[in-house]
Amino acid sequence: MKRKKLIGSIVRYALYAAVAAFFIWAISNSYFDYIFSQSDTFLVLLRQHVVLVLVSSLLAILIAVPAGILITRPKFKKAEWVFSNIANLGQTIPSLAVLALMISILGIGFQTAVFALFIYSILPIFRNTVAGIDSIDKNMIDAAKGMGMKPHQILFRIELPNSAYSILAGIRTAVVLNIGTAALAYVVGAGGLGVWIFTGINLFDNGFLISGAIPVTLLAILADYILRKVEYIVVPKGSRRVEKA
């Protein structure tokens, strides 16, 4: 046990050191300068990036969670494979290809990028919703029926609270992936921090590359942190997984 702890802490501090070294290297080469010298552009790109992620994630939540609930109703059980395959398909088409295909329909810019990100986010949310509801102990549902609960009561009082952890895990996965994928929005002229990443690639300029990539990384970490907090509030005490640190 002691040895495990030791190794764990060595790895952790090595990681901290690596991150610190990276930032020292980047700052000493003044690779973050563009964020300050072109701060108005940076803020525009950051806002575009956040809006892209928010709109597409919200749409995906609004579609995928109800779809997951619907599929787990006894009436629709048979249709599950149809939905699952559609969601799987959305995840397997490379996001760049979705972007390219949608240009001819939605034109260039914001809506195309949102659509591609939305398609990309559906699967993890849908799958986790279904898995969460399916994992609930059948005896609990039976007990609820025995108490005389109506189906909608069972859904809102038993099923959703008990699968909240799983649903939120899906949302977290989708949003964090989405933040990284949104960097591709540059290609179709929807802006976002990907503009600087691609500028860095095309001009061979590490300053642009890092000024674009690090904020994207931080956004992803921040989103993950916020959603963890949300999870803590939403998930009922009884079904909280105790995280072993």
Add this chain to the structure above:
Amino acid sequence: MINSLKLIPLLVIALILSACSGVTGKEVTVGGKNFTEQYLLSEMTAFLLVEEGFKVNQMNNLGSSVVRSALINGQVDMMWEYTGTALITYMGEESISDPEAAFDRVKELDSENNIHWMNMSEVNNTYALAMTSERSEELGITSISDLADYINDNPGELTMAADAEFANRSDGLPGVEETYGFSFGSGQVKQMDLGLTQRSLDNEQVDVSVAFETDATIRSYDLVVLEDDERFFPPYRIAVTINEEVFEEYPEIEEITARLADRLDSNIMRELNYLVDIEGQSVSVVAYDWLVESGLLEEE
């Protein structure tokens, strides 16, 4: 038995080594940038070199500065480069408006980098700003000066489509804005893949777009190229840049690429770009057909 077993690794090594070299042992890597004209040039060069017994590797679809770095560090042996791009973006020099003088200057400067320039062609693929003829009439903008005046009178109204490279290169938009004394403003410049810039102009999603002199879309989308009345853009003639050592090893490349450089001009280039960009033919087919047509390649 033991002896023959010992031979196996040697055999393997021998095979690997022999696989590394072509039939004649002549091998070059041709680099190319990320737009149609460059795909075509790279493809044609590859066809001709293969015909002459070279084994050719291609590294295409790279940003200008990326492929340039690859040329300097030897990952790429040769590529078609533009005099203006080298002069201003790579070397940070002042613009030179005479094509010959510009070529001589980059040739002189690049000898320090172990890069040899040769075979400048007539193709001048200068950057340009384009608008749809309709919009240009409506706003009365025919030159970049007009555009500068209009933007200074109506800030924040016009939008522009550019790729990341043009939007941030010193001989691109920042240089144009500085020379003509105006600024689109951040958020007004929509950056996207180069292939979509004129398309978004055609869809009326932007007012101005980056364009190249040899762009096929200028004709097919009925675009107006704004006159560069302050002569900001330098000449962008294409020429072969090649690593010195590779050139010493295979001096025949000069004669082989000269066949291309002597025959190509801006009109032919625009025509070939048209076949790929507008008619949707494949780069290889267009390159091969043209080489056969001009008698540079025997039809097989």
